[in-house]
Amino acid sequence: MNENTYTFDLLTLFPALFDGLRSESLLGKALQSGALDLQTHNWRQWTTDRHNTVDDLPFGGGPGMVLKPDPIVACLRELRPQRDPRTPVVLLSPAGRLFRQDLAEQWAQGPGLILLCGRYEGFDARVEQHVDQVVSIGDYVLNGGEVAAMAIIEAVARLLPGVIGNSASLTEESHSSGLLEHPHYTRPREFEGAAVPEVLLSGNHAEIDRWRRRQSLLRTKLRRPELLQGLTIDKKDRAWLDAEWAQLQTAAAGQGGDRD
Numbered sequence: 093m094n095e096n097t098y099t100f101d102l103l104t105l106f107p108a109l110f111d112g113l114r115s116e117s118l119l120g121k122a123l124q125s126g127a128l129d130l131q132t133h134n135w136r137q138w139t140t141d142r143h144n145t146v147d148d149l150p151f152g153g154g155p156g157m158v159l160k161p162d163p164i165v166a167c168l169r170e171l172r173p174q175r176d177p178r179t180p181v182v183l184l185s186p187a188g189r190l191f192r193q194d195l196a197e198q199w200a201q202g203p204g205l206i207l208l209c210g211r212y213e214g215f216d217a218r219v220e221q222h223v224d225q226v227v228s229i230g231d232y233v234l235n236g237g238e239v240a241a242m243a244i245i246e247a248v249a250r251l252l253p254g255v256i257g258n259s260a261s262l263t264e265e266s267h268s269s270g271l272l273e274h275p276h277y278t279r280p281r282e283f284e285g286a287a288v289p290e291v292l293l294s295g296n297h298a299e300i301d302r303w304r305r306r307q308s309l310l311r312t313k314l315r316r317p318e319l320l321q322g323l324t325i326d327k328k329d330r331a332w333l334d335a336e337w338a339q340l341q342t343a344a345a346g347q348g349g350d351r352d
């Protein structure tokens with residue numbers, strides 16, 4: 093660890109779930125190099141009763157158990173003064189603001205991140221008064237916040253210097269430009285009758301760039317059309333996209349289905 097180390101603090105009842113992330117792949121290497129630090133805090137240790145109780149029945153009735161506010165807030169109170177005061181404290185919840193690439197980019201500016209991983213029915217609502225943001229990784233419900241935290245760790249960590257080798261690949265990826273990334277191809281040139289697009293073999297980099305930009309537009313229009321709203325698109329690219337789109341619609345109508 094050094095003064096540039098980016099620290100992820102995970103408040104979790106299941107710290108062992110992060111063991112794989114610690115040891116594998118680029119993240120494992122970044123942890124070893126000191127670019128990253130990943131610390132788990134099992135807030136059960138901050139309970140004060142004989143049974144180390146972290147949850148209780150919901151007031152007003154209903155199914156499931158609710159995570160008590162007292163141990164998690166006690167854990168946070170001990171942790172926060174040990175971290176840079178600018179470190180965001182984020183509560184993970186399917187009822188939170190959606191996590192997107194722009195938030196990953198903002199958080200990657202440092203100095204670290206404190207993530208609260210819920211379980212059961214989630215946290216007592218009063219815990220929200222002790223965090224900076226409530227964040228969801230998508231419109232679905234997981235059993236716990238640990239997998240959500242891992243998704244956020246990967247998205248943020250790969251933007252940090254020293255974590256991913258090729259920084260050019262970061263700027264070309266889906267969502268970094270507001271569009272989905274173009275398709276990729278590698279060897280063999282032909283696979284089960286499907287050939288690599290000729291232009292990629294041409295060596296003409298201007299043509300390749302144009303093809304990629306347009307494929308990126310087309311893919312976005314097909315899969316995530318809402319991302320195109322408000323985006324400025326070059327006139328020629330727009331004309332190409334409209335023509336390609338019309339052609340696809342005609343082909344789909346002929347086959348009685350959609351293409352994806």
Ligand code: SAM
Nearest residue numbers: 184185186210213214228229233234236237240
């Ligand atoms: N009762 C909660 C609701 O309906 O909003 C769901 C609780 S969920 C079963 C348990 C925990 O998993 C949550 O407290 C949260 O930490 C985590 N979790 C589940 N889905 C998530 C998502 N989409 N994004 C972030 N965290 C999530």
